[in-house]
Amino acid sequence: MSLDLPPTHRHEHDRQAVPSDPALRVKALESLLVEKGLVDPAALDALVDAYEHKIGPRNGARVVARAWSDPAYKQRLLSNADAAIAEMGYGGFQGEHMVVVENSAKVHNLVVCTLCSCYPWPVLGLPPVWYKSAPYRSRAVIDPRGVLREFGLELPEDVEVRVWDSTAEVRYLVLPERPAGTEGMNEEALAALVTRDAMVGVGKVSLKVGSTA
Amino acid sequence: MNSVHDMGGMHGMGPIVEEKNEPVFHDEWEGRIFAMNLAMGAWRKWNIDASRHARELIPPAEYLRMSYYEKWVAGLIELIVKSELVTRDEIESATPAADSVKAVPALTADQAIARIATGIPAKRNVDAPARFKVGQRVRTCNMHPVRHTRLPRYARGRFGTINRDHGVFVFPDTDAHFLGEKPQHVYSVCFAARELWGAQAEEKDSVYVDMWDEYLEPA
Numbered sequence: 151m152s153l154d155l156p157p158t159h160r161h162e163h164d165r166q167a168v169p170s171d172p173a174l175r176v177k178a179l180e181s182l183l184v185e186k187g188l189v190d191p192a193a194l195d196a197l198v199d200a201y202e203h204k205i206g207p208r209n210g211a212r213v214v215a216r217a218w219s220d221p222a223y224k225q226r227l228l229s230n231a232d233a234a235i236a237e238m239g240y241g242g243f244q245g246e247h248m249v250v251v252e253n254s255a256k257v258h259n260l261v262v263c264t265l266c267s268c269y270p271w272p273v274l275g276l277p278p279v280w281y282k283s284a285p286y287r288s289r290a291v292i293d294p295r296g297v298l299r300e301f302g303l304e305l306p307e308d309v310e311v312r313v314w315d316s317t318a319e320v321r322y323l324v325l326p327e328r329p330a331g332t333e334g335m336n337e338e339a340l341a342a343l344v345t346r347d348a349m350v351g352v353g354k355v356s357l358k359v360g361s362t363a
Numbered sequence: 364m365n366s367v368h369d370m371g372g373m374h375g376m377g378p379i380v381e382e383k384n385e386p387v388f389h390d391e392w393e394g395r396i397f398a399m400n401l402a403m404g405a406w407r408k409w410n411i412d413a414s415r416h417a418r419e420l421i422p423p424a425e426y427l428r429m430s431y432y433e434k435w436v437a438g439l440i441e442l443i444v445k446s447e448l449v450t451r452d453e454i455e456s457a458t459p460a461a462d463s464v465k466a467v468p469a470l471t472a473d474q475a476i477a478r479i480a481t482g483i484p485a486k487r488n489v490d491a492p493a494r495f496k497v498g499q500r501v502r503t504c505n506m507h508p509v510r511h512t513r514l515p516r517y518a519r520g521r522f523g524t525i526n527r528d529h530g531v532f533v534f535p536d537t538d539a540h541f542l543g544e545k546p547q548h549v550y551s552v553c554f555a556a557r558e559l560w561g562a563q564a565e566e567k568d569s570v571y572v573d574m575w576d577e578y579l580e581p582a
Contacts, residue, residue: 172433176392178457179440180399186459187466188448189402196472197398200479202387242482243401247529249551264371264515266415267431272482276397278385282431284376291517291570292372292560300379311556311568315371317513318549318573319411319485320529 206275209240210323211344213273215337218328227325228252235273245272245321251314252325258309259324260298260351262290263316270321274346281350291315301352324351331357364509365516367423372517372560393432400439405469405478408446412539416511417441487546491531493576495550499525500582503574511539514578522582523554526571534575547576
């Protein structure tokens with residue numbers, strides 16, 4: 151492919167480094183943008199509140215719990231994730247085009263974005279620092295089993311590892327395996343077991359886990 | 364561009380550190396710059412590909428030193444200056460220029476919530492030929508554009524198999540530079556881990572990379 155674009159010029163890249171106190175820099179930038187009428191501080195408050203309190207991994211956990219409880223829903227989720235996730239009331243920014251990949255006894259899926267930090271916001275919220283960090287982004291594709299070991303997950307040799315690099319606008323969610331011993335549990339109880347890490351593919355769901363990670 | 368943002372396969376970045384009970388934002392300013400990026404995007408002076416490219420242009424040593432949201436500060440400043448919403452002098456003085464005309468914000472609080480609920484779809488409902496079919500063997504282009512691309516270095520010039528056709532999407536290589544959306548098919552392409560990394564990789568393992576039609580040629 152050739153785009154025939156002019157080369158970038160070094161001077162375009164020169165910029166002020168962010169000072170050591172980004173808090174002051176950001177405060178000054180916000181007051182400038184507000185004074186110029188470019189942003190409404192109430193809109194900023196609403197966005198921060200939405201991602202701090204409303205949009206997070208509990209959304210994805212409810213999707214997973216429903217898929218575990220309802221085979222017809224699971225089929226819809228795997229064949230048309232956008233519609234199935236919308237049925238649960240979730241969707242939107244950074245989750246406009248979703249694909250759900252299923253873990254099994256023989257297949258383990260792991261999601262990464264090597265080029266930036268793409269992540270399915272409507273179902274998992276904003277990504278944790280480790281997901282956005284160089285160690286994870288660099289190694290998930292070349293050494294997924296080593297990465298999983300660092301998360302305490304040792305996979306048997308006969309399990310196939312599939313790494314999904316989110317290079318486009320498709321966002322991936324892992325449907326973890328339902329743990330044994332949960333047969334009598336309802337969706338709400340199941341959702342409480344599902345962790346963010348399991349839905350990224352760096353963990354498994356177990357009966358013992360109840361943390362927010 | 365071949366910069367450090369394209370880090371798939373690099374060594375030496377250290378251990379992965381997982382923080383227990385991590386907050387969504389570690390400090391108030393992180394939430395504010397996050398929200399400012401979203402709210403300023405509503406002026407439609409740039410697109411998501413241009414905003415990614417603004418962060419990729421951060422010089423490599425700075426890119427690696429900065430935290431995620433520090434990159435969002437640098438990227439937003441670059442975007443608002445280039446799109447002439449704000450001048451560099453205004454940022455340095457934190458004061459509107461004398462001749463600055465006060466605008467009406469592009470987003471109210473309600474509109475902000477509606478915007479994230481709707482999202483900004485990158486899929487386009489247009490006819491574009493799919494040059495490849497599911498199951499077909501392909502080879503990725505060996506190309507090194509100096510500008511924005513979403514074809515990672517580790518997957519250039521490699522053989523893979525079309526796993527699924529996601530449909531027709533905006534093409535970031537042109538969109539990031541305001542050269543048009545050039546909608547085309549995006550496929551999930553499956554690469555054997557050994558095709559990418561050699562014998563050190565597990566035979567069973569694979570890496571699936573989303574690829575625009577133009578990144579591929581028949582194998």
